[in-house]
Amino acid sequence: MKQRVTIVDVAxxxxxxIATVSAALNDRPGVSxxxxxxxxxxxxxxxxxxxxxxxxxxxxxxxxxGLVIQRNPSVIASDPFFAxxxxxxxxxxxxxxxxxxxxxxxxxxxxxxxxxxxAADHRVDGVFLTDVSIPxxxxxxxxxxxxxxxxxxxxxxxxxxxxxxQAHEPAIDALLHHxxxxxxxxxxxxxxxxxxxxxxxxxxxxxxxxxxxRIRPGACVEGDFSLASGSRAAAALLRRRPRPTAVFxxxxxxxxxxxxxxxxxxxxxxxxxxxxxxxxxxxxAYARPSLTTVTTAPHVLGEQAARTLLAMLDGAPASHxxxxxxxxxVRASTGPPT
Amino acid sequence: MKQRVTIVDVAxxxxxxIATVSAALNDRPGVSxxxxxxxxxxxxxxxxxxxxxxxxxxxxxxxxxGLVIQRNPSVIASDPFFAxxxxxxxxxxxxxxxxxxxxxxxxxxxxxxxxxxxAADHRVDGVFLTDVSIPxxxxxxxxxxxxxxxxxxxxxxxxxxxxxxQAHEPAIDALLHHxxxxxxxxxxxxxxxxxxxxxxxxxxxxxxxxxxxRIRPGACVEGDFSLASGSRAAAALLRRRPRPTAVFxxxxxxxxxxxxxxxxxxxxxxxxxxxxxxxxxxxxAYARPSLTTVTTAPHVLGEQAARTLLAMLDGAPASHxxxxxxxxxVRASTGPPT
DNA sequence: TTGAAAGCGGTACCAT
DNA sequence: ATGGTACCGCTTTCAA
Numbered sequence: 001m002k003q004r005v006t007i008v009d010v011a012x013x014x015x016x017x018i019a020t021v022s023a024a025l026n027d028r029p030g031v032s033x034x035x036x037x038x039x040x041x042x043x044x045x046x047x048x049x050x051x052x053x054x055x056x057x058x059x060x061x062x063x064x065x066g067l068v069i070q071r072n073p074s075v076i077a078s079d080p081f082f083a084x085x086x087x088x089x090x091x092x093x094x095x096x097x098x099x100x101x102x103x104x105x106x107x108x109x110x111x112x113x114x115x116x117x118x119a120a121d122h123r124v125d126g127v128f129l130t131d132v133s134i135p136x137x138x139x140x141x142x143x144x145x146x147x148x149x150x151x152x153x154x155x156x157x158x159x160x161x162x163x164x165x166q167a168h169e170p171a172i173d174a175l176l177h178h179x180x181x182x183x184x185x186x187x188x189x190x191x192x193x194x195x196x197x198x199x200x201x202x203x204x205x206x207x208x209x210x211x212x213x214r215i216r217p218g219a220c221v222e223g224d225f226s227l228a229s230g231s232r233a234a235a236a237l238l239r240r241r242p243r244p245t246a247v248f249x250x251x252x253x254x255x256x257x258x259x260x261x262x263x264x265x266x267x268x269x270x271x272x273x274x275x276x277x278x279x280x281x282x283x284x285a286y287a288r289p290s291l292t293t294v295t296t297a298p299h300v301l302g303e304q305a306a307r308t309l310l311a312m313l314d315g316a317p318a319s320h321x322x323x324x325x326x327x328x329x330v331r332a333s334t335g336p337p338t
Numbered sequence: 339m340k341q342r343v344t345i346v347d348v349a350x351x352x353x354x355x356i357a358t359v360s361a362a363l364n365d366r367p368g369v370s371x372x373x374x375x376x377x378x379x380x381x382x383x384x385x386x387x388x389x390x391x392x393x394x395x396x397x398x399x400x401x402x403x404g405l406v407i408q409r410n411p412s413v414i415a416s417d418p419f420f421a422x423x424x425x426x427x428x429x430x431x432x433x434x435x436x437x438x439x440x441x442x443x444x445x446x447x448x449x450x451x452x453x454x455x456x457a458a459d460h461r462v463d464g465v466f467l468t469d470v471s472i473p474x475x476x477x478x479x480x481x482x483x484x485x486x487x488x489x490x491x492x493x494x495x496x497x498x499x500x501x502x503x504q505a506h507e508p509a510i511d512a513l514l515h516h517x518x519x520x521x522x523x524x525x526x527x528x529x530x531x532x533x534x535x536x537x538x539x540x541x542x543x544x545x546x547x548x549x550x551x552r553i554r555p556g557a558c559v560e561g562d563f564s565l566a567s568g569s570r571a572a573a574a575l576l577r578r579r580p581r582p583t584a585v586f587x588x589x590x591x592x593x594x595x596x597x598x599x600x601x602x603x604x605x606x607x608x609x610x611x612x613x614x615x616x617x618x619x620x621x622x623a624y625a626r627p628s629l630t631t632v633t634t635a636p637h638v639l640g641e642q643a644a645r646t647l648l649a650m651l652d653g654a655p656a657s658h659x660x661x662x663x664x665x666x667x668v669r670a671s672t673g674p675p676t
Numbered sequence: 677t678t679g680a681a682a683g684c685g686g687t688a689c690c691a692t
Numbered sequence: 693a694t695g696g697t698a699c700c701g702c703t704t705t706c707a708a
Contacts, residue, residue: 006702007702017680019703020679057701059684091442121389260626370694392700396700
């Protein structure tokens with residue numbers, strides 16, 4: 001880790017001042033073409049690349065953005081959202097010369113603390129806010145700290161905070177329509193933690209679609225997005241009388257956990273109970289029965305979020321962008337009630 | 339993002355020089371207790387926290403470490419290793435005041451390029467090397483660049499490069515012993531890409547155990563660690579004559595893909611063919627049949643890797659640490675041959 | 677068009 | 693025990 005060649009070396013070698021070198025290599029006007037060429041050549045010959053540190057200090061920019069994942073360690077391992085989201089973010093950051101600082105926090109409180117620290121250190125120029133809750137204190141926090149932020153799958157409207165969202169309603173409507181079409185009338189829901197905005201949104205979509213179709217929403221039990229909580233939900237729901245004939249789970253993990261438990265209890269899926277998930281994770285296609293679900297595109301969401309954030313760092317005002325809505329994928333875990 | 343209070347403000351307010359403030363707040367000797375207390379108090383009152391940027395420049399340290407994940411975007415989403423590994427890394431870095439810079443690259447070439455850029459920018463003080471291949475040019479690269487590095491699940495021995503490893507042999511031996519014990523004699527293997535060291539290691543462990551047990555190793559087909567490649571392997575292996583009665587897959591994803599395809603082709607698992615995986619991902623417990631596998635501990639590996647790297651940054655020489663070996667978990671996907 | 681010099685916010689050496 | 697000051701590597705006025 002030995003930094004040798006600096007702007008001073010280049011300047012000396014090219015016989016100009018460091019100011020000229022700086023201007024030349026940042027394509028700023030005021031440098032004659034011959035001089036610029038000469039400088040670029042020597043810089044290249046000397047193998048010089050500008051020090052991010054020096055630049056950071058003088059420009060008061062970190063050239064990186066932050067993401068704090070708030071997730072229980074036991075859930076995070078199987079949650080495929082972040083891998084896709086991050087690779088999307090990364091693909092855009094790379095081209096912009098920015099880097100992603102990733103942190104993991106187990107609780108909401110610790111999450112806040114990490115954002116606060118990121119800000120205090122000036123380690124990042126902007127942040128992503130995922131797993132938005134209601135209310136979410138991070139909004140006020142970043143606003144107060146004056147840090148550009150992009151919220152994912154949150155409602156637009158926070159002033160100064162951008163958002164990127166993939167609509168869930170059309171696909172959830174299509175899913176419920178599919179179930180009703182098959183003849184289901186007792187359709188239960190396994191929700192995520194209710195203070196998460198996306199959990200809340202999915203539940204609301206479920207409830208409203210059914211109300212609109214003049215069907216009384218079935219039971220709703222709260223899970224935590226984990227496989228295990230899906231299993232617990234199955235145990236709870238399948239002992240109810242009358243038993244639901246179909247269940248919409250707020251994510252695929254819970255749906256798979258649900259199916260595993262249902263099968264274990266002697267119920268057949270979809271014979272005795274149809275099960276659908278949300279997310280469209282790869283495993284869904286390999287589960288038995290394969291999972292009817294709603295496919296989402298975390299990678300695209302990540303790309304858009306990164307683009308939006310970089311734009312804000314360049315001075316663009318907060319904005320809201322909608323990506324292509326999620327869509328229904330019908331597989332083998334849903335069928336007519338018997 | 340307005341940085342206001344600097345060390346100068348604190349110095350002025352406390353009526354001392356900035357040198358004294360710096361010394362006081364870094365617990366360096368040469369500051370009288372009363373002065374130190376006064377300084378700490380004013381710093382706190384003014385809400386001062388040292389600028390990472392200023393410190394970075396003068397200390398020539400980035401206070402962050404890097405990890406470039408090299409993975410095909412389609413595989414990364416379902417691969418649970420990194421989530422666990424990263425959360426382990428992060429938990430240690432947090433306490434050390436370090437941050438993790440995470441990058442994602444689709445190919446080996448791009449991976450190298452990203453490491454090179456991280457070094458050129460001096461964006462990180464050290465790096466993790468995962469998914470080590472044979473040969474792996476990154477070893478020479480980081481050595482040449484003089485960047486402290488920790489390789490994960492690689493063989494010890496690279497001078498100047500530490501390694502952290504969770505032994506696979508005992509568990510793979512136990513797994514094969516389990517299969518042989520059940521009566522299996524035709525035991526096939528679905529490997530990962532053979533140029534990956536861990537893929538190679540697992541295959542070797544399989545081959546050597548069987549040789550040692552005087553059993554001829556069965557067929558070995560190469561996969562890419564994805565669900566889909568597990569399915570392809572099933573199609574290929576199950577049409578062989580004589581058919582293998584058991585299959586050891588180099589990771590759980592392929593094992594699950596294998597089972598899905600086998601079932602689809604009309605084979606029963608473990609009736610017609612026993613299937614075992616490697617990794618111990620959560621899904622294994624929820625698959626039908628539940629998956630016999632080898633559990634690993636990515637989180638622990640991450641913690642150890644981070645500790646080792648931080649130690650190197652503090653001047654410790656390269657070292658090698660072994661974590662608790664992986665261990666066998668017998669579930670329902672393996673049984674006696676029929 | 678080019679250069680000198682003042683920051684940016686710290687650390688650390690050397691006097692005092 | 694303190695303070696003065698020269699860096700660290702770059703950007704950015706302002707003069708020449």
